[in-house]
Amino acid sequence: MASCSPFEDYQVGQVLTLSVIPEHGEIRSASTVRARIRQLQNPRTLSCCMIVDLLGEGCPENPVFLKLYDRRFSEQLRRDHGIDPWTRDAEKEYINAVWTGAARQFLRNLQTIPNFEEDTGETWDDGQIETFLTDQAYKLFDAETTVYDTLPDIQGKMVPRLVACVHLALSLPNTGISHTDAAELLHIKGILLQYIDGFSLSKVQDYAPKSEWQSIVDQAVAIVQVVGDHGILNRDVRPDNFIVQRDRSGCYWVFMIDFGLARLRGWNESDRDWAKAKLNKDEEGAVGLVMKKRLAREGFELRFENSDRYMEWAGGDDE
Known part of the structure; x- marks a missing residue:
């Protein structure tokens, strides 16, 4: 069901009609959901993110988080490919x-x-470039959906709950292709997630008292370990990809977000190859060492139980 022009950007107050992709998330009975945009998030990275309200009977009263893998406006996606x-x-x-x-x-x-990409990329026209970006956006969607499907036991605890996988069809009147196989290439795929109202781990010093910093960072490192125990390797682990939420009792809870650059362990990937891949990405160090350096500027020393493991961390790039 079409609900969005291919030539217009998203606007606060706009209502999007999203088709539910079955077999993923909490919404299983509805074929479509309507979402009113409450807030657009910037900057746009590998996806377009927004806070939305789901409309209609039976929809949750609280807002949810919508990520649309939209090649048109995903600024980092285009920039990363030099487009x-x-x-x-x-x-x-x-x-x-x-x-x-x-x-x-x-x-x-x-x-x-x-x-093919290396040999012909310099000659691509705009239509081919946008087709390439569509393929890249779909890969990000597939990766993130696969990760959430692999983490049902920690959804709502360490990662957000997956509410639904969806697609947004672009409205193309009088084209005659709305019911053909090609129509899929005019779909913007996305996911609806539990909205975590909090702050980025990278800004913990601005929003949480110093007495909580150690515990918060410890939670983030523990989440990286748990996600890894599920056979997941995330190439985009950094403090900005953790949200910290303070509950009504004053406790702080950490959630890991953004799995578009993650992958599962291959079925034939040996223990040695998997360990090497994990070491090369050094996910724990990408959180622990970076936060240690960042908080040291505030006169705070993070300590880790496994100091030997900390010394192995090869991270350190503050971004």
Whole structure:
């Protein structure tokens, strides 16, 4: 069900009609949900994030968090691939590529021809570039959905609850492609998550008393370990990807977010290869060592029970 123009950005107050992708999350019976945008979040990174209210009987009263993997406005996604900001003209080229079938053929080449991106990337037109970004956005969605499906036991405790996987169809009147296989390439995939009202771990010194800093960082490191115990390797572990929430009793709880750059351990990945991959990414150090250095500027020394493990941490890049 279409509800959004391909040529317009999101606006506060806008109501989006989202089709529910079955077999994921808490919403299983509804085929669509309507979401009114309450707040847009900036900057936009690998996805477009917003706080929304779900409308209709049976919907939760509290706001939820919507992440749309929208190649058009995901600034970091475009920047990471050296691609210029989105334009209406580029979108017209993309729609034409979808309409003619050129987009599907391009994706087949991208996925089956060795070194296709490296060999042809410099010659891509706007339609092909947007098709490439669509593929990248879908990969981010698939990665994040897979991780949440793998973590049902810690949802709502260490990571947000997955409310639903959804897609937003772009409205294209008079194109004649709304019911064809190509229509999927005009879908913006996304996830609805429990909204955690809190602050980033990277700003703990601004929002929590010093007496709580050690406990909060310890929670973040423990979450990294638990997620890893589920056979997940996250390439994007950093303080900004943790949200700290203070409950009514004054206790602080930490949640890990953003799994678009995570992967599961391969079924044939040996213990040695998996250990090497984990060591190379050094997820614990990306939190522990970075926060140790950051809080040292505030005259605070973080301590870790396993000091030998701390000395092995190879992190240290403060960003």
